[in-house]
Amino acid sequence: xxxxxxxxxxxxxxxxxxxxxxxxxxxxxxxxxxxxxxxxxxxxxxxxxxxxxxxxxxxxxxxxxxxxxxxxxxxxxxxxxxxxxxxxxxxxxxxxxxxxxxxxxxxxxxxxxxxxxxxxxxxxxxxxxxxxxxxxxxxxxxxxxxxxxxxxxxxxxxxxxxxxxxxxxxxxxxxxxxxxxxxxxxxxxxxxxxxxxxxxxxxxxxxxxxxxxxxxxxxxxxxxxxxxxxxxxxxxxxxxxxxxxxxxxxxxxxxxxxxxxxxxxxxxxxxxxxxxxxxxxxxxxxxxxxxxxxxxxxxxxxxxxxxxxxxxxxxxxxxxxxxxxxxxxxxxxxxxxxxxxxxxxxxxxxxxxxxxxxxxxxxxxxxxxxxxxxxxxxxxxxxxxxxxxxxxxxxxxxxxxxxxxxxxxxxxxxxx
Amino acid sequence: xxxxxxxxxxxxxxxxxxxxxxxxxxxxxxxxxxxxxxxxxxxxxxxxxxxxxxxxxxxxxxxxxxxxxxxxxxxxxxxxxxxxxxxxxxxxxxxxxxxxxxxxxxxxxxxxxxxxxxxxxxxxxxxxxxxxxxxxxxxxxxxxxxxxxxxxxxxxxxxxxxxxxxxxxxxxxxxxxxxxxxxxxxxxxxxxxxxxxxxxxxxxxxxxxxxxxxxxxxxxxxxxxxxxxxxxxxxxxxxxxxxxxxxxxxxxxxxxxxxxxxxxxxxxxxxxxxxxxxxxxxxxxxxxxxxxxxxxxxxxxxxxxxxxxxxxxxxxxxxxxxxxxxxxxxxxxxxxxxxxxxxxxxxxxxxxxxxxxxxxxxxxxxxxxxxxxxxxxxxxxxxxxxxxxxxxxxxxxxxxxxxxxxxxxxxxxxxx
DNA sequence: CCTATTTGTTGTACGGATGAACTATCCCTC
DNA sequence: GAGGGATAGTTCATCCGTACAACAAATAGG
Numbered sequence: 001x002x003x004x005x006x007x008x009x010x011x012x013x014x015x016x017x018x019x020x021x022x023x024x025x026x027x028x029x030x031x032x033x034x035x036x037x038x039x040x041x042x043x044x045x046x047x048x049x050x051x052x053x054x055x056x057x058x059x060x061x062x063x064x065x066x067x068x069x070x071x072x073x074x075x076x077x078x079x080x081x082x083x084x085x086x087x088x089x090x091x092x093x094x095x096x097x098x099x100x101x102x103x104x105x106x107x108x109x110x111x112x113x114x115x116x117x118x119x120x121x122x123x124x125x126x127x128x129x130x131x132x133x134x135x136x137x138x139x140x141x142x143x144x145x146x147x148x149x150x151x152x153x154x155x156x157x158x159x160x161x162x163x164x165x166x167x168x169x170x171x172x173x174x175x176x177x178x179x180x181x182x183x184x185x186x187x188x189x190x191x192x193x194x195x196x197x198x199x200x201x202x203x204x205x206x207x208x209x210x211x212x213x214x215x216x217x218x219x220x221x222x223x224x225x226x227x228x229x230x231x232x233x234x235x236x237x238x239x240x241x242x243x244x245x246x247x248x249x250x251x252x253x254x255x256x257x258x259x260x261x262x263x264x265x266x267x268x269x270x271x272x273x274x275x276x277x278x279x280x281x282x283x284x285x286x287x288x289x290x291x292x293x294x295x296x297x298x299x300x301x302x303x304x305x306x307x308x309x310x311x312x313x314x315x316x317x318x319x320x321x322x323x324x325x326x327x328x329x330x331x332x333x334x335x336x337x338x339x340x341x342x343x344x345x346x347x348x349x350x351x352x353x354x355x356x357x358x359x360x361x362x363x364x365x366x367x368x369x370x371x372x373x374x375x376x377x378x379x380x381x382x383x384x385x386x387x388x389x390x391x392x393x394x395x396x397x398x399x400x401x402x403x404x405x406x407x408x409x410x411x412x413x414x415x416x
Numbered sequence: 417x418x419x420x421x422x423x424x425x426x427x428x429x430x431x432x433x434x435x436x437x438x439x440x441x442x443x444x445x446x447x448x449x450x451x452x453x454x455x456x457x458x459x460x461x462x463x464x465x466x467x468x469x470x471x472x473x474x475x476x477x478x479x480x481x482x483x484x485x486x487x488x489x490x491x492x493x494x495x496x497x498x499x500x501x502x503x504x505x506x507x508x509x510x511x512x513x514x515x516x517x518x519x520x521x522x523x524x525x526x527x528x529x530x531x532x533x534x535x536x537x538x539x540x541x542x543x544x545x546x547x548x549x550x551x552x553x554x555x556x557x558x559x560x561x562x563x564x565x566x567x568x569x570x571x572x573x574x575x576x577x578x579x580x581x582x583x584x585x586x587x588x589x590x591x592x593x594x595x596x597x598x599x600x601x602x603x604x605x606x607x608x609x610x611x612x613x614x615x616x617x618x619x620x621x622x623x624x625x626x627x628x629x630x631x632x633x634x635x636x637x638x639x640x641x642x643x644x645x646x647x648x649x650x651x652x653x654x655x656x657x658x659x660x661x662x663x664x665x666x667x668x669x670x671x672x673x674x675x676x677x678x679x680x681x682x683x684x685x686x687x688x689x690x691x692x693x694x695x696x697x698x699x700x701x702x703x704x705x706x707x708x709x710x711x712x713x714x715x716x717x718x719x720x721x722x723x724x725x726x727x728x729x730x731x732x733x734x735x736x737x738x739x740x741x742x743x744x745x746x747x748x749x750x751x752x753x754x755x756x757x758x759x760x761x762x763x764x765x766x767x768x769x770x771x772x773x774x775x776x777x778x779x780x781x782x783x784x785x786x787x788x789x790x791x792x793x794x795x796x797x798x799x800x801x802x803x804x805x806x807x808x809x810x811x812x813x814x815x816x817x818x819x820x821x822x823x824x825x826x827x828x829x830x831x832x
Numbered sequence: 833c834c835t836a837t838t839t840g841t842t843g844t845a846c847g848g849a850t851g852a853a854c855t856a857t858c859c860c861t862c
Numbered sequence: 863g864a865g866g867g868a869t870a871g872t873t874c875a876t877c878c879g880t881a882c883a884a885c886a887a888a889t890a891g892g
Contacts, residue, residue: 005432005435005436006436006457006458007433007436007457007458007459007849008428008429008432008433008436008849009429009848009849009850009878010429010848010849010850010877010878010879010880011878011879012424012429012432013424013425013426013428013429013878013879013880014878014879014880016421016424016428017423017424017879017880019421020421020422020423020424033839033840034839034840035838035839035840041422041423042422042423043423043880043881044880044881044882045839045840045841046840046841046842046880046881046882047879047880047881048840049840049841050841050879050880066839066888068888068889068890070889070890071837071838071889071890072836072837072838072889072890072891073836073837073838073839073888073889073890074837074838074839074840074886074887074888074889075838075839075888075889076838076839076840077839077840159793159794159797168797220659220660232761234762236657236659236660241652241657241762242763243636243652243762243763243764244636244652244763244764244765244798245763245794245798246763247763247793247794247797247798248760248761248762248763249761249763250760250761250763250793250794251760251761253760253791253793254671254757254760254761255670255671255672255753255754255756255757255791256671256674257673257674257675258672258673258753259673259675265791265793266790267790267791337671337674338671340671341670341671341757341761342761344664344666344667344669344670345648345664345665345666345667345670345757345758345761345762346650346657346659346664346761346762347658347659347660347661347662347663347664347665347666348659348660349660374682374683375669375671375681375683377575377663377666377669377681378575378661378663378666381575381584381663382660382661382663423880424879424880425847425879425880425881426846426847426848426879426880426881427847427848429847429848429849429879430847430848430849433848433849449869449870449871450870450871451869451870451871459849459850460849460850460851461870461871461872462849462850462851462871462872462873462874463848463849463850464871465870465871465872466848466849466872482857482870484857484858484859486858486859487858487859487868487869488858488859488860488867488868488869489857489858489859489867489868489869489870490855490856490857490858490868490869490870490871491857491858491869491870492869492870492871493870493871
């Protein structure tokens with residue numbers, strides 16, 4: 001309501017109405033005609049026509065062939081986002097892979113490269129140099145195919161100061177005080193950095209301003225991603241809430257039990273010590289770096305949890321299964337406790353679980369939902385919902401690319 | 417950045433630039449001239465002149481006598497907010513008082529009535545009827561004096577659904593599912609309701625858009641108000657962050673110790689059971705409804721805390737002092753733990769303590785700051801600050817009235 | 833074939849910001 | 863104390879983008 005504004009001139013009107021028209025097309029359930037847009041926005045058909053013509057000229061929109069729909073009158077010309085024209089580029093350095101993904105305005109992935117690796121205690125210049133080469137390949141290929149790259153977002157697993165463009169610290173990479181953008185050496189391409197969980201959260205939204213065909217995507221949710229550490233993002237009204245610097249959502253260090261084990265952060269009883277990947281593996285009797293599949297194997301087939309850990313002929317030792325079961329149960333209680341605090345403090349009622357929690361959700365759900373129902377004050381008045389993330393692998397790549405395209409839609413006048 | 421927009425027409429320009437000019441005057445450290453505003457906003461002097469003339473005509477701004485400041489050139493005409501013209505009205509029902517306060521654009525209180533009482537388990541229609549009569553008195557008096565009331569905000573101590581205009585539940589009043597606005601019977605005056613802590617938080621901001629003369633007021637802070645319950649508000653960039661429905665900031669029910677005492681909410685180990693007013697009094701050996709002054713008397717003179725609770729000749733029994741001291745220390749640790757979670761989750765680095773914590777801060781500070789430094793992940797990178805609230809008595813009245821005036825400043829075109 | 837209907841386009845009018853020129857009022861200097 | 867320079871505020875022609883109304887295009891139905 002009260003956003004900071006600059007002086008408004010004539011062309012400000014044009015910019016704002018271009019955005020309005022572009023959004024009307026991207027958010028419509030069906031490809032709208034110029035007349036539909038006029039009705040939806042309150043602009044006149046004349047104005048909409050000139051604006052649409054500019055957006056079509058800029059190859060942000062495309063006209064479909066006019067089709068008679070059986071009603072009287074001149075048939076409408078449906079408008080849709082133009083594919084393979086404007087692209088957003090998502091980049092990511094994570095502990096076990098490098099990646100780049102280019103997405104167009106229809107939501108289609110146009111180019112992608114994901115390079116597995118081990119970047120624990122790696123050299124920033126080397127790793128980012130390699131990622132830069134990948135990105136330049138994509139830039140060249142897409143440019144040769146007549147597409148334009150609007151910008152890039154680099155996702156990093158650590159404390160990111162987006163405004164300063166500095167990665168302050170990324171424990172799992174062993175990086176600190178890195179300025180990553182120059183190391184990518186992507187001349188002429190505007191690159192911004194962001195925290196990995198924040199961009200992964202945005203991937204849960206339907207697209208660059210689209211209302212997803214899958215109508216169940218909520219406008220507001222907490223995204224909580226479990227791995228060795230536990231990160232989170234707050235999305236309200238399809239916008240990231242970042243606090244003062246974007247260092248929010250540190251749910252991994254919320255107090256679960258002050259008498260609990262000491263955490264790597266120095267404090268006691270943080271959620272991470274109960275529900276982090278390594279803590280969970282350890283409590284289940286597995287090595288700290290055991291892959292998630294080992295734990296899932298111990299837990300047995302999904303959607304069933306035996307009341308008693310009896311030998312079911314699967315070859316899993318009952319004692320090991322019981323330990324894994326207890327560990328996941330304890331993790332679920334701890335996660336529920338921290339999520340209850342989260343919900344009580346920020347008042348967002350949908351929780352999307354990503355990372356290892358996506359696959360573990362069937363086993364976690366009873367404890368998480370039980371604790372939430374007990375501890376969330378507003379529980380009697382709202383529908384609390386816990387769901388699994390759906391953005392798939394390397395969600396931050398998708399989220400980053402889409403965020404770039406959201407920026408294009410936020411100021412289409414810059415591209416006409 | 418990406419707020420929802422309606423169609424922009426010619427008059428949209430005028431509205432936006434009127435707001436821009438009005439804000440420039442209210443936020444300037446010194447009364448600016450038309451030329452100053454032009455320089456600050458990027459508008460031309462010609463445009464600023466016509467806009468200022470409209471705002472002066474609407475009695476939102478006032479010209480001071482032109483004064484030669486020693487420099488060459490025609491002397492500038494300083495512009496200031498017009499006093500005793502446009503008013504915002506703050507209303508409040510709390511457990512121990514009713515109140516109404518009208519504030520003008522200069523920040524001056526123009527009318528005020530505060531009626532002490534006991535509204536525990538009271539009748540909504542009766543109490544709100546009485547408050548409505550007070551408000552109508554103020555409306556009549558200010559109208560007769562040539563002032564205009566832009567609207568009113570009603571502060572309530574409970575879960576408020578501002579959009580629906582419904583108070584879902586207020587435990588301390590014994591109210592539930594009340595629609596308070598019609599019961600006030602204030603015809604023609606737009607009244608909105610809000611949670612008491614949220615409006616009290618806004619009172620910490622300098623005024624209706626002013627940058628406070630006291631430059632230390634931050635743009636972003638967590639406001640935590642201690643009483644029987646503990647409420648909070650999140651302010652980022654001088655705006656309230658409300659989550660989905662405004663039911664955020666329930667810091668009183670954050671987990672401090674899962675082995676702790678059972679809370680009135682049904683869960684265990686909530687902050688309220690360590691740092692709520694009644695819990696604190698009980699732990700200090702006082703009756704649950706003891707006034708805060710009793711506890712302060714036990715604690716002895718401020719800013720001194722004896723290492724050993726020896727008889728200092730003041731007549732306070734050492735054992736009672738020791739109990740009070742231990743209770744406050746325990747409360748400080750619990751409060752620090754919950755605030756650390758709060759800061760870790762929302763990334764706001766200034767905490768303003770209101771309610772009983774304002775007076776208790778000298779004793780709470782060491783434990784609170786100690787726990788924050790230990791538990792806040794970003795502590796090495798940012799300045800954490802804990803400070804006392806300064807808005808004074810009935811802060812929600814002030815905050816509500818100012819919020820109305822902020823609305824006027826957000827759309828001055830509606831008043832020209 | 834003619835009319836009703838809906839879509840999209842083509843003018844004209846209007847509101848609001850701009851920029852340059854103009855007036856008003858100061859300080860400073862000779 | 864007269865004139866020049868400087869700064870504040872106003873006036874007016876111009877431009878830009880949207881609204882409004884009329885018109886052209888393309889369909890359905892009788």
